[in-house]
Amino acid sequence: MSTSTTLFTKLQLHSETILVNIQNCPKYQQVQALPTLQRYSIWVGLFLASQFLVFGTLYLVFGSVVVIGFLASIFAGLATGIGALPVLWFKKISNDLFNTLLGGAAGVMLAATTFSLLVPGLEYGNVMWAGKGIYIVSAGMIVGAFFLHFADKQLPHIHFDTLSDKQLNSLKKIWLFIIAITIHNFPEGMAVGVSFGSGEIQNGLALTVAIALQNMPEGLAVALPLVGLGYNKWRAVGIATLTGLVEPVGGLLGITMVTAFQPLLPIAMGFAAGAMLFVISEEIIPETHSNGRSRHATFALMGGFVVMMILDNLFA
Numbered sequence: 001m002s003t004s005t006t007l008f009t010k011l012q013l014h015s016e017t018i019l020v021n022i023q024n025c026p027k028y029q030q031v032q033a034l035p036t037l038q039r040y041s042i043w044v045g046l047f048l049a050s051q052f053l054v055f056g057t058l059y060l061v062f063g064s065v066v067v068i069g070f071l072a073s074i075f076a077g078l079a080t081g082i083g084a085l086p087v088l089w090f091k092k093i094s095n096d097l098f099n100t101l102l103g104g105a106a107g108v109m110l111a112a113t114t115f116s117l118l119v120p121g122l123e124y125g126n127v128m129w130a131g132k133g134i135y136i137v138s139a140g141m142i143v144g145a146f147f148l149h150f151a152d153k154q155l156p157h158i159h160f161d162t163l164s165d166k167q168l169n170s171l172k173k174i175w176l177f178i179i180a181i182t183i184h185n186f187p188e189g190m191a192v193g194v195s196f197g198s199g200e201i202q203n204g205l206a207l208t209v210a211i212a213l214q215n216m217p218e219g220l221a222v223a224l225p226l227v228g229l230g231y232n233k234w235r236a237v238g239i240a241t242l243t244g245l246v247e248p249v250g251g252l253l254g255i256t257m258v259t260a261f262q263p264l265l266p267i268a269m270g271f272a273a274g275a276m277l278f279v280i281s282e283e284i285i286p287e288t289h290s291n292g293r294s295r296h297a298t299f300a301l302m303g304g305f306v307v308m309m310i311l312d313n314l315f316a
Helices: 003-024 026-032 036-062 064-088 095-128 133-154 171-197 201-228 233-244 247-260 262-288 295-315
Strands: none
Touching: 003 026, 026 036, 036 064, 064 171, 064 201, 064 233, 064 247, 095 133, 095 171, 095 201, 095 262, 095 295, 133 171, 133 262, 171 201, 171 233, 171 247, 171 262, 201 233, 201 295, 247 262, 262 295
16 A cells, blocks of 8 residues: 555544544534524534634734735635536536636736736845845745645645546545645645735735636536535535635735744745745646647636736736
8 A cells, every 4th residue: 555545544534533523522412403593503603703713813913914814815715616616517527628727727826926926025025135035035936846845745645637537436536636636725825825914915915816716627626526426516515615725724824924024025925936836837737738738728828827917917
């Protein structure tokens, strides 16, 4: 048994154990035994109370910008669920359409990386270390790329372009693919947080839109094979949504880190940019050309880049 398969099995057993422990908890069983309306009211109330506590604490400790940045990273993460919604009506889409969506997402991410991370990162770097901004940001990019490389090697998953119709019948391989999406969503959330941490709300909003647009086809890529295996359509959408909810974790880390330690901002922007470029080059672009040359994806990438460049200019 390979190391990846062994680790995946351990993760799966651990998550199942946690779920069983929760279901066996007397308090949980007591709530579940209540009438439907009362049960949902309790869960919604607990959720809202937890959100009030989290956002209230963030506001008191870090201020309103951190709260806005965290909300933005949540919105970007939830976009995976929005992108998965077409599975409620379709079980399959054409390769050309899917490659076009991914190509557009790659173009959006490239423009966002350039105009919302690298350009402001260089500006802040030169302000803090006169004439050395380019070296600081470049170092951050290299570290970000190696971070994703390390995660790619250590955590069990498979890539976009290793999936085939035959492999889609393997539940384990699909879940390894879902883990890959989840891994790569973390630095995207961190990029959103870092961009807000600079205090430039416009850059943060532009990057949030870019990440959200990029997450939509990824959500569809997660949900489609699950529905093909017989998963309930809403459950497939829910799983796709959960893969994006790692982004608020990265977002919160990024924005609090650079808010508390401003000199880290240029390095963090370079780190986020390097990680995003790694994802684009390693995963998204190869997938759009996995079945041969894809002119649709190429033009979609250029279109996505132009659209994001225009949006970034509008937010400026």
